[in-house]
Amino acid sequence: MIRLPLLISILLALILVPAGIAQDDAKPTIAFLRYAGTAPVTEATNGILDSLQAYGYLTAAERAALNESYDLIGENVNLLYRDAGFDLPSVNLMVEEVLDKGADAIVTITTQVAQIAVNATRDMDDPPAILFSLVTTPYTTGIADASCIKPAHVAGTQPLLSFAAYVPLVMIQNPDIQAIGTIESPDQPTSVLGSRLITQLGESLGLTVEVASAVQLADLNVAVESLLGKGVEAIVLSINPLTLQGTPVLVQLTAEYGIPLYAPVIQQVYRGATIAAGFYSFYDEGVIAARLLHAYLSGEVDLADIAINQSSSFGVAINLDTAAEQGIEISEALLARANFVIEDGQRAAGAASDLGDPDAAQDMTLEERLAADREFLAALECTPEIIAEQQAALDAADG
Template sequence: MKRRDLIKLIGGAAAAWPLAARGQRASAIKRVAILMGLAETDAEGQARNKALRERLQKLGWTENNNIELEYYWNVNSNKRGDESVAEVMNKRVDVIFTNSPAALAAAKKATRSMPIVFVQFTDPVEDGFVASVARPGGNITGFASSEHVMSTKWLDLLRELAPRTTRVGFIQNVEHPSWLRYNRIIQEVAPSFGFAAVPIGLRSVSEIEEGINNLSLLPGGALLILPDTFNTINRKSIIASARQQGLPAIYPLTIFAKEGGLMSYGGDLVDLFGQAASYVDRILRGDKAGELPIQQATKFDLVLNLRTAAALGLTIPSSLLARADEVIE
């Protein structure tokens, strides 16, 4: 080989090497689409995603290095779910991560191969998303925040804090997958607590105040706010209406009590988001979503708001105060 040909060969290989290296680096970066029901500006949504990102980093995934997180916010309606998932399907992502029922339903319809990890669903088996808790099958797995039997716990706490209650209005968006089952279960168990059950199914924000006002016209009313992205998004309106009408209320998430709700009891979703990062990690490293069992929340917090109790003329029993994880003075 002539000297100048050898130099050309070496020079060409040297020029090609950085391109190949960059190509290998790009292909090594994993992409996760995160579909959130809350708005990007919502403090609760930011807290959940901070827990997810921090846990992923501890597991060895660093943004702009070996993982790319693509966010889709306000995925809180069937239309928005279909639109967001359609956009995701046009990209090459390795995992879909969501806490939006609308997004999960749309993703299930759109793909049977792309791995999906969910957080904050009540009964993914009954809702038809997975085959079983132990072996979900297919391409979906995740972390459930509560079970429908939590209804009895909420009613029991409400009776303890507001013993004069004779009827309970329970609030949820009628499009939520759990609405019919919660409706049935609460109607069945409420009489055992001495309550008449009053379903308040909502379709729009404008119906919140009307539904709560109508309940306040009946004697002995109280509210049970069910787990639902719609309720979390509109929590300020719900809390304000309940307080304005003088209705005791129990909420499913800590954020409600911290923002003025009387009492909350439910799974710690910020903690659950952190836990769910472990499934994203395992799938990115080769595990199949359908072989990872559905996990249930194990950390539940009871939070009481003394200021709201005082405004409603309620005295919180010492037995309830002693069991509270947090008391807001």
């Protein structure tokens, strides 16, 4: 079922935006599609929009107006702005709509949106460019076969998930722990991959790992009770839109039973996760997506010749308020690894170095930005040798 807020926004767009928005040849029309306004997605969104302003596509007034998520008929660009509100069927509607409007480029945030957009345009004779951000599993979801073996109209950036650094934190917090649990949504590829990695890594550490399934918010209570019934001493989440949306519910349940909640998205600490650890450079991922978009719109690159970017970062954050509610004392060893903590509702620096200012990239002059772009794009060039090597690896894996 299409959610009412999305339907209303689409109807308003049809009423308020002239039918010819995508027909103005003097300026490009960019469709901006995202799955939901979670903290990581919001950071990536800000990175994209701030960069579009820095490149001169958006004026300061236009950038400020976009904070309200309306479509824009701008001086230098038209934007079609859509958010599915965690409703997967609505993503199909969004993609169909912007294709009907003739978007020149589609910027997608999260795996679900990118996968649907790529599949919808794969067989088109003249597809719009698709630039994706925050796609954690581009290869297992069919978006691409390898970084340089992909549809010619597709490029993007992949945040690498550091499960090998994330899962062992449970033993740093509690060296005597015996069993952990995780929640898997079978309809979410990132969740399935994450639960598999958590299971493999947990078992390699000598832990028993229990998995419970959940496909909607109402399932979370049953999933947690199932895990607790099997004796788990901590819940370790994977990347999953459902558990991200349901973090407050999970925090309440774990507080009732006195076990910690681990989350792989560092921003989840603000929503109450006891320990959140993982990739944190979401703003930068938006900057990278905008960099690829600008290079495409300015004619500097052919997306077919650009590899999918990979980004790495890892940070640890601890919510001491949640730990107190759960009756848990955070170990000194884990506190020593924290980049920041939440205490009395406020962020404070941890023992490890803070994560810095994500907006620093916006302090560059345009000349500095363009020079950095050229260096960045040169490192992503798909040479014939790289393509041949990747194809040979794929052939060997199939054989």
